[in-house]
Amino acid sequence: MSVDSALRSNAEDLPWVIQKYGGTSVGKFLEEISTNIVHTYMNTNRVIVVCSARSGETKEKGTTNRLLRAAKEALTPGSREHLQIVKALLDDHLKSAREIIRDKAILEPLERQIEYDCVKLKSFLEAAQIIDEVSPRSKDIIIGVGEKLSCRIVAAALRDRGIDAEFISLGSIIEGDMNTVLDQPFYDDLASRMAKAISAAGNKVPVVTGFFGNVPGSLLSTIGRGYTDLCAALLAVGLEAQELQIWKEVDGIFTADPRKVSGARLLPIITPEEAAELTYYGSEVIHPFTMEQVIRASIPIRIKNVENPKGQGTIIFPDHASANGYATPPPAPEELAKNGYHLDLTRKHPTAVTVKDKVCVLNIHSNRKNVSHGFLAKIFTILDKYNIIVDLISTSEVHVSMALGAEVVDNSLETAREELEKLGLVDIIHNMAILSLVGKQMKNMVGISGKMFSTLAQANVNIEMISQGASEINISCVIDEKMALSAMNAIHKHLLSVSPAVNISASDEIKVVA
Known part of the structure; x- marks a missing residue:
């Protein structure tokens, strides 16, 4: 045999x-x-x-x-x-x-x-x-x-x-x-x-x-x-x-890119929403739609490292644990009968910071004294025509600023610019980056935005635009790409330096206590 x-x-x-x-x-x-x-x-x-x-x-x-x-x-x-x-x-x-x-x-x-x-x-x-x-x-x-x-x-x-x-x-x-x-x-x-x-x-x-x-x-x-x-x-x-394992060449998801931030820590557990935000804004985790298919069935996703298979990795844990989501690695059968299962993700600090490079900012200032109610609609119709995706947007009554990702083709952008100039004054700023602070509980952290921006100010990082509100777990801003590394290190040092106490074992439930 x-x-x-x-x-x-x-x-x-x-x-x-x-x-x-x-x-x-x-x-x-x-x-x-x-x-x-x-x-x-x-x-x-x-x-x-x-x-x-x-x-x-x-x-x-x-x-x-x-x-x-x-x-x-x-x-x-x-x-x-x-x-x-x-x-x-x-x-x-x-x-x-x-x-x-x-x-x-x-x-x-x-x-x-x-x-x-x-x-x-x-x-x-x-x-x-x-x-x-x-x-x-x-x-x-x-x-x-x-x-x-x-x-x-x-x-x-x-x-x-x-x-x-x-x-x-x-x-x-x-x-x-x-x-x-x-x-x-x-x-x-x-x-x-x-x-x-x-x-x-x-x-x-x-x-x-x-x-x-x-x-x-x-x-x-x-x-x-x-x-x-x-x-x-x-x-x-x-x-x-019982679980979906994604095997990569990294130990899991970190509080920041460990190649750029020396103090970056492995996150033992993370929510699907946080993973989705980190994926979209620069960290290669797993596509949000793919993740949604698994999470809606209450199946945990584990990110593991082929070079370190004994490492605990990172678990993307369903919000509402069911029979398939007690704990990973799976506990022994007698452990499942325990009623002491506990999962606490109420961190008292943000979860991670990430940077998306090669971004450009598109600014449009209306040339009309009385702004038409169709101003934004016309802008997005033109962008859609040339398959231009907007990562962030900030608006006032007569001004719109948008951050566009690296996938934007220069020829498409220049052609779109010609049509956008019919709506107002247009300028494009290249070589920018999106800095995003992500955390499930940030909506409950009074003053976290102020701390983020004051930290960037102390690091002499100028902010081109700010976006907050579309997601309660993400605060993003656009900065000069040359300042991205120092900005990420400063944010990590001042806002992510506290680590939660974590207890994860193969034969016990997952416990995370902030």
Whole structure:
């Protein structure tokens, strides 16, 4: 009997844990994942592994970016670059497979599967070149190859280490009978279908593609590059998992970026609202929509580090704990009967500070003596026309200031400016940053805004604009990008230096006391 069989003889009685691994983790830390992490959780859980496409040395060399470039090159007259990209991807994945897989009986079928996937990709790109078209759906199919290659290697690596794993592709999970509107019932139905697809694996460890193509309107267009996280979230919902784990190369969520603030502390627990605000304003946590799918089912999300798997990580904890949300890691059965479960998030200070760089400020001063009631409507109609997203806004009767994120294309902004100048005087300030102070309980902290701005004044940081009110847990301001680092350090030192007493163990409830 294999080690895996012995561990999983009663696997059907164990709760599910969904583990999502990003491209960098799969590319650089597969040995740790296959030898240690998955095996450890199998003692107490049924594990599902969801993988992104493998990343390269740089973001541009990542599998998904190379596949998107191949799709573009296929439409370039006379280009053979797309074929070279496929050849390079084939060589890279074969090399990785040969480095991680020791058993030839496992390696040889894997090599044939990788070669077959790349041959199909090559033929698909050649067909696209002939018809001179890559539709949004075709682009989805092309990028989906990245997850297939990644998951095949991960499944084989697990089998090579005695874990009975099975590769599962969700590329055809969406069928014609599904609702074509991407509303909540669509995602609920999709979660249910994903759960049924996983049941075919029995007691094996499913290694699932983050790609689930055929989404109405294109997966890449409607959901974006974070679709792997969403796939893991829907699996957690469909299977009523005990928790969703997001494995990264950081220990969790910090009070500030630890690369920029030496005193930054790991946050053992954080609310979904705080995580959503931190994600939007600069910290890479998890997409708010993806998080919403899991939290509404009262399933905790744990951020963990593949380089430090024994670390406690950060738990994004549902506001209203249910049967699936007592505590993570899961307590022993006798612990669940205790009535002393307590979760106190009434911190007496903000939770974290974050900075979003490469921001520009758009100022519009009305040129009309009597401002029309449609002034703001006209502004946003123009911005919407050029797909310009506003991060922050501050208004007076005749003046509007808006902070625009780094995704704004200069050409679109300049074209929009020409139309906006019909409404009034327009100026654009570049090289700015948004500094955000986030905390669930800040609405109850009298004088916190004054402390924040006086701290910035003492650090000689000038404020271009202020925004507060849209969110009760976020105070944001726009500052010069050159001052962002010193501003973040000053705010952290004066407003976030107090740490709550924390007690988290694997066999007891979570207790956080401010």
